[in-house]
Amino acid sequence: MKKVLVLLISVCLVFTAFVACAANGGQTANPTDDANAGKKDSIKVGFIFLHDENSTYDLNFMNGAKAAQQKLGLRDDQIIFKYPIEEGNECYEAAADLVDQGCDLVFADSFGHEQYIIKAAEEFQNVQFCHATGTQSTVKTDLKNFHNAFASIYEGRFLAGVAAGMKLNEMIEAGKITAEEAVMGYVGAFPYAEVVSGYTSFYLGAKYICPSVTMKVNFTNSWYEPTSESEIANALMDQGCVLISQHADSLGAPSACEARNVPNVSYNGSTAATCPNTFIVSSRIDWEPYFEYIINCVIEGKEIDNDWTGTLATGSVVLTEVNEQAAAAGTQAKIDEVKAKLEDGSLKVFDTSTFTVGGETLTSYLADVIDVGDFQGETEVIKDGYFHESEFRSAPYFDLRIDGITDLSQKAE
C-alpha cells in the first residue's frame, strides 16, 4: 500500500514539473524577460548593519529591506542580513563573506563602513556595492561598482520642525511658556554635516511657525549609547528646553522625554509605542524605493547611479503619522500645507533670508562636496538665494553653525 502511494506521489510530482515547464515555455514571449526572471530568481542581496534592530536607525534600514523584498517577491534566502558590524575591518570581512555566499549586491548602512566597502568593491569587481550616507563615490568615480545614496532628509526634518513649532505655539498660547522661553533641545550623535544639516533644517522648520524659537544642541560622540543620549536629553530639559528632538539611534532621548512628559520629535521612525504621551511625529528616510531600484538594476543588468538622492517625490523622505495625543491641534494640516510648498518649490528649507551666520546673511559658501580628506570647501553652494543641499552630492554638506542655535559642546572653549 505504502509503495503504491509513494509511486503515485512521484508520478504526480513529475507530471506537475512537466506542466510547469510547459506552461513557462508557452508564456515566454520575450527572451530578456525570461533572463531577468532567471536573474530575479537567483539574485542574492547582502545587507550590513552597524547594530541590531534595537537601534532605530538600523531598524529603519531593515524594514526598508524587508519591504523591498516583499514588493519584488524575493525569497527569504535571497536577502542576507549581517549585524552588528563594527566600523572597522569587520565590515570588510562581512562584505567579503556576503560575496562568498553568492551575493550580487551588497549594501552597508553606516558612515564609518565606507572605506571598508570600497576595499571590498576594489577586490570584487563583479559585485555591486552600495553605501548609505557616504561621500566617496563622487571622489572615486573610476570605481564603477561602488555607489553612494542618501535622501534630502532635510526636507523631512523641516516638516518635523513645523510640527515642533506648532507645539511651541500651543504652549505659548496656553500661557505655559513665554515666547522667549520657546527653547528646544537637540541630542546629536557626531558634530558633522549630516547631523548639523539635520538639526538646522529641523530648527528652521520650527522657526517658520514660531519665530521666537531658539535651540540648544549637544553631542554624544556615538551613534548608539542609550545612557548618554538620555543623560544629554535630561541635561537639556534641566536647562529649560521645553521640546526635545534627536539624531542618535537609541530610545534614550525619547524615553527620557516620556519620563518627564516633555514633547519629543523623533527621527528614523515612530517611537509612539514607547512614548505614547510625548511622541509628536518623526521624519525618516524610507529606503524601500532605493533598495527596489538597486535590486532591479542588478536584475536588469543596468548601471546603478553613482550617487543617488531620494526626495519627497521618490517617496524616500517621509513622515510618520502624527500622534494626536501629543501634537498640537491642526499639525497634520499644517504639515501637508508646508509639504505642498516644498514640493512645488515655492519654499526652500535653507532660504538664506531666513537665517544668519554670525549676524550676517550669507551670499556665498564653499562646501566640502568633494571629500578628499582635506576638510576644505571647494564648491559654491549658495545660488538664487538658498543653500543647495543634497544637489551636488547625496550626503549632506550643510555644516554651517547658524544664529539661534547654541552648540553646548563648543561653549567651554
Place this chain on the structure above:
Amino acid sequence: MKKHEAREPLFHIVKRAQIPLYQGILIRVAAIVLALLTCAAVFFFLTQKSPVDFYRSMFNGAFGTERRIWNMAHQMAILLCISLAVTPAFKMRFWNIGAEGQVLVGGLACAAIMFYFRQSVPLPLLWVMMTLASILASMVWAIIPAIFKANWNTNETLFTLMMNYIATQLVAYFINVWVKSGSGVLNPMPDAGLPKLGNAWTLNISVVAVLTVILYIYLRFSKHGYEIAVVGESENTARYIGVNVKKVILRTMMLSGAICGVAGLLIVGGTSYTINANSAGGQGFTAIMVSWLAKFNPLLMILTSFLIAFLQRGTNQVSNDFKMDNSISNIVTAIILFFIIGCEFFINYKLVFRKPSKEDAT
C-alpha cells in the same frame, strides 16, 4: 520519632579529594552537551524551528567557509592575546579589569604614530615606532593603578575599571582632533599597516602563538613566575621568603600592560588601520573569562579562547540567519558558560545521597 533527632537530609555535599582525569573530562563534556541541549530548547521555544537548524547555523557561522575559519582563528588570536595579558596579574590576585582600556590606549598610540609619521618616516622604522609606542602606552596605563596599589593599597578593581573610561574618552578626543569634519570616523591608513605574512591574518596569529608559548614558559619555569604565584597565594609568605612584593606587583603589571599593547598594535596596526572607541570591542572583559576558565594556564587558554570565539561567531550567525535580535547571541553564550562554570562544582564536590534504611521505609 525519638530515634530521628537529627534527621539525615536527602543528600549532602562532600568535597572530593582527587578526581581521575577521565572523570573530570567526562563531567565537562556532559556539561557542554547539556548546555547545547538547553540552548536548542530555548531556541525552539523562541522560534519554533528545529534544533538541527540551530546547530547547523552555529557551526556554519564558525567554520562554513575558509574565510570564516580564518576569521574565527583571528578573533581567537586577538582574544587569546588579551587573555595572556591579564593572566600574570590574575595569578598574582591583582584583579586587573582594565585590559579594555590598556588595549585601547596601545591602539591609540599606534594610530597616533601612523597618523603623524606615515608620510615622513620609512616603513620599517615606522613599524618599530608603532610597536614601541603601543607597548609603552599600554604599560603606562597598566602601571598607574599598580603604583597606587603597591604604595597605598588602593582597590585595583575600581581603579583599572575607571581607567577604561578615561581611555575611551581619550580615543574620542584624539579622533575629534584628527578628523576635522567631526564625523568621528578616522579613515583607515593601510599604507602604514604592519607587513603581511602570508594572508591578512597570519601575522597576528603567529605573533600570538609565539607569545602564548613564551608566557607559558615564563609563568611555569622562571623565577618571576614563581614569585607571581607566591605573591598570589599569600603576600606575607612572599615577604617572609624575601620576595619584594611591591616590585613584583609593578613588574607584573608592566608585563600585563605590554601584552595589551601588543593586542592594541595588532588590532590597529595589523587589522583595521584605524581606531574608534569600540576598537577593543569588549574583549578586554571577555578575556577575563577566557583566562579564568583555563585556570590561568596559557596553553589551556588556547582551548577556552577557541570556545568563546566559536560561541561568538556561531551565535552571531544564528541571530543573522533567523533575523533575531543580537541578544540571542548573549543568551546562548551565557547558558553555555553557566553550565561550564557550574560543572566545576561537580568536579570539586560530590553529592552523597541518603542511604535508604528500614526506619525510612516505615
